[in-house]
Amino acid sequence: MTEPALLLDRNARNWTLASAALALLPLLLLLPGPLAALIAVAGVATAALSLRGVLPMPVRLLLVLAMLGAIVWQMGAVRPGRDTGCALLAAMLAIKSSELRSVRDARSLLGFALFAPFAAFLLDQGPLTTLLAALAGISSLLALQRLAHNEGRSAALPLPGQLRGVGRLLLIGLPLALACFWLFPRLSSPLWGVPERAVGTPGLSDSMEPDKWLDLMADDTPALRVQFFGPVPQPEQRYWRGPVLTRFDGHVWTRDRNIDYRRPAQVTHEGPGWDYQIDYEPTDRRLLVALDLPTAAPEGTALNAEMSLASQRPLAALTRWRLHSAPATRFDAELSPYQQRAALQLPANFNPRTAALARQWRQEAGDDDAAVVRRALDWITADFSYTLDTPAAGRDPVDAFLFDYKAGFCQHFSSAFVVLMRNAGIPARVVTGFAGGTRNRLGDYWVVRRMDAHAWTEVWLPQRGWVRVDPTAAVAPERILDTLEDRLPAGADLDLQQRWLQAGQIGDWLRRGWNDLVLSFDARRQQQLLQPLGLDELKPGQLLAGFVAAALLAMGWMAWLLARGERERDPLLRAWHRLGRRYARLGLAREPHEPALAWAQRVHAQRPDPALIALSQRFVEARYAGTRTELAPLLRDLRRQRPTSGATS
Numbered sequence: 001m002t003e004p005a006l007l008l009d010r011n012a013r014n015w016t017l018a019s020a021a022l023a024l025l026p027l028l029l030l031l032p033g034p035l036a037a038l039i040a041v042a043g044v045a046t047a048a049l050s051l052r053g054v055l056p057m058p059v060r061l062l063l064v065l066a067m068l069g070a071i072v073w074q075m076g077a078v079r080p081g082r083d084t085g086c087a088l089l090a091a092m093l094a095i096k097s098s099e100l101r102s103v104r105d106a107r108s109l110l111g112f113a114l115f116a117p118f119a120a121f122l123l124d125q126g127p128l129t130t131l132l133a134a135l136a137g138i139s140s141l142l143a144l145q146r147l148a149h150n151e152g153r154s155a156a157l158p159l160p161g162q163l164r165g166v167g168r169l170l171l172i173g174l175p176l177a178l179a180c181f182w183l184f185p186r187l188s189s190p191l192w193g194v195p196e197r198a199v200g201t202p203g204l205s206d207s208m209e210p211d212k213w214l215d216l217m218a219d220d221t222p223a224l225r226v227q228f229f230g231p232v233p234q235p236e237q238r239y240w241r242g243p244v245l246t247r248f249d250g251h252v253w254t255r256d257r258n259i260d261y262r263r264p265a266q267v268t269h270e271g272p273g274w275d276y277q278i279d280y281e282p283t284d285r286r287l288l289v290a291l292d293l294p295t296a297a298p299e300g301t302a303l304n305a306e307m308s309l310a311s312q313r314p315l316a317a318l319t320r321w322r323l324h325s326a327p328a329t330r331f332d333a334e335l336s337p338y339q340q341r342a343a344l345q346l347p348a349n350f351n352p353r354t355a356a357l358a359r360q361w362r363q364e365a366g367d368d369d370a371a372v373v374r375r376a377l378d379w380i381t382a383d384f385s386y387t388l389d390t391p392a393a394g395r396d397p398v399d400a401f402l403f404d405y406k407a408g409f410c411q412h413f414s415s416a417f418v419v420l421m422r423n424a425g426i427p428a429r430v431v432t433g434f435a436g437g438t439r440n441r442l443g444d445y446w447v448v449r450r451m452d453a454h455a456w457t458e459v460w461l462p463q464r465g466w467v468r469v470d471p472t473a474a475v476a477p478e479r480i481l482d483t484l485e486d487r488l489p490a491g492a493d494l495d496l497q498q499r500w501l502q503a504g505q506i507g508d509w510l511r512r513g514w515n516d517l518v519l520s521f522d523a524r525r526q527q528q529l530l531q532p533l534g535l536d537e538l539k540p541g542q543l544l545a546g547f548v549a550a551a552l553l554a555m556g557w558m559a560w561l562l563a564r565g566e567r568e569r570d571p572l573l574r575a576w577h578r579l580g581r582r583y584a585r586l587g588l589a590r591e592p593h594e595p596a597l598a599w600a601q602r603v604h605a606q607r608p609d610p611a612l613i614a615l616s617q618r619f620v621e622a623r624y625a626g627t628r629t630e631l632a633p634l635l636r637d638l639r640r641q642r643p644t645s646g647a648t649s
Contacts, residue, residue, distance in 0.1 A: 008100070011146065019142070023133075024090060027117070035075075042063065042091070043097070046063065054100075055098040060098050085119070089116060090116060093112060093113055093116055113140065117137070125519055176558065206245075206257075207255070208415070209251060224281060227276060229275045231274060238435065239292040239433065239468065240289040241290055241294070242431070248418075250351075250395075253430050264305060266331075267307065268331075273324055276325070277322050280318070280321065282316055287310060290323050294307065295325060306429075331466040335427060343460060351396045351399045353396075353399045354396075354416070354423055357423075361376075361424055369462070372424050385407040385475065386407070386475045402420070413472040427459070428458065435454035454472075456472070457471060572622060572631065586643055619638070
């Protein structure tokens with residue numbers, strides 16, 4: 001006959017549910033908002049409905065089907081990935097309280113809940129996620145202590161006493177954790193591939209379609225952080241070059257993948273340029289950016305024929321790159337027949353008015369390509385406006401933009417400008433990336449946000465090669481009608497905005513410090529770990545030997561503390577022995593064969609202390625006589641008791 005399961009009391013149940021919710025929180029914060037809210041509501045409702053007992057099987061099955069339907073609705077069923085798996089884990093954890101009844105069920109729920117913060121690290125490794133994960137771990141240990149007291153039918157320690165116990169557990173494991181982080185040999189590439197994310201991280205892509213960038217441009221989260229070593233480029237030079245788009249089907253610009261297999265362009269750089277370091281936020285893609293134009297590709301990347309950088313593996317985590325860039329005086333001064341055809345390609349029977357205007361300008365300018373470029377820029381300055389509120393594109397989007405509404409944002413300007421130039425016989429292409437950046441004064445670095453995404457153009461001119469032309473920048477200042485900043489909440493107090501900006505800079509500075517100390521600690525930095533001690537570089541064998549030595553010391557520390565705790569598992573006995581050690585420092589140690597009361601009387605004879613005799617009597621009654629007594633006050637008095645100041649006779 002099996003022993004019936006021990007039921008939970010209300011206090012242990014509440015601690016279990018609260019700890020599970022705290023473990024779920026960091027994962028919910030990283031899921032899409034509507035799905036996270038639905039999972040949270042389902043978790044609260046399930047916990048409330050299961051207060052009177054385990055929910056019936058049909059109800060639990062209905063909850064599972066509802067959660068699966070919500071995940072498919074939000075993320076789709078075609079392309080599973082990290083987000084889908086994490087959402088499924090969160091949903092199952094939210095409804096697991098439907099079978100919470102016994103102590104065993106509570107332990108199962110807590111063990112399952114601890115997978116949630118670990119899953120959150122697949123999506124983000126930032127300081128907030130780490131802090132919430134640590135709090136969830138501490139809360140789970142406290143809940144397990146409550147379950148142990150529930151199972152032993154004993155009174156629980158006060159919260160400060162429980163926190164001290166959890167702190168000792170963390171202290172036991174901390175040396176081994178630090179040894180693993182600092183000394184366990186790291187590989188330059190992962191042992192296994194992490195599945196791609198089902199929900200794309202905002203970032204640059206290898207295609208551009210007018211009106212499709214607004215989601216990216218409305219995101220003010222950092223895309224990269226830049227630290228310059230030496231001179232900082234002027235604002236007009238802060239163009240962060242990304243994918244170059246040459247193919248056009250009438251609506252969508254795409255990248256020519258054939259150029260990935262061609263040698264980098266011939267570039268003559270001007271001046272010393274800029275030396276800088278980029279911390280690139282994860283995008284799960286391979287596309288990188290560099291200040292226009294990079295002089296070389298850092299290790300782990302490649303430069304294509306259009307001087308765009310790409311990583312050799314997906315950027316699934318924060319990456320750091322050291323680069324050097326300089327402006328160009330000559331950039332591909334000679335075009336191959338393939339490059340010329342690609343830079344003049346246009347779909348047939350699209351945008352006839354633009355084609356007619358370009359032919360007219362070509363006849364009037366003769367062979368002067370630069371004159372055609374200047375004429376187009378002067379037209380933009382005189383007649384065009386910048387706005388984010390644009391009508392939907394029709395069959396001939398460039399004609400509509402140039403001759404009808406004459407207003408748009410960078411995608412419209414760059415696309416129309418390249419089409420106009422190509423119709424005039426001038427090789428041209430679209431360049432995407434970022435423009436600008438904001439200086440963080442606390443850390444003296446620059447933050448480029450996703451809302452800084454930009455598209456400009458390059459035209460090919462004889463003797464010079466590719467020349468950057470930004471038609472959006474030609475818009476007259478008085479014609480800038482609607483910007484991203486204008487769409488922020490209006491009417492806020494200016495001083496409050498300034499304080500909010502300062503708080504944002506402090507938060508980003510803290511995030512950058514976390515990135516530098518933790519997330520950027522890679523194999524290269526690990527090999528340089530002991531440079532302050534005179535070791536320039538640790539080889540993998542030396543790292544492994546150091547890790548083994550540190551791990552053995554840490555495990556020895558753990559074994560000693562655990563053995564000590566095993567000998568004194570009873571908190572009352574531990575408090576009594578600590579009291580004895582305080583008297584032992586004065587030469588009044590208790591002999592191994594000496595009973596507690598006899599020892600107290602001997603101490604009292606040398607240092608009169610009636611409180612010690614009364615305290616020893618309470619200890620004996622609680623420990624050996626089986627007298628019912630409140631444990632918490634006795635433990636408190638044992639910890640506070642100190643020897644009197646009388647002289648030893």
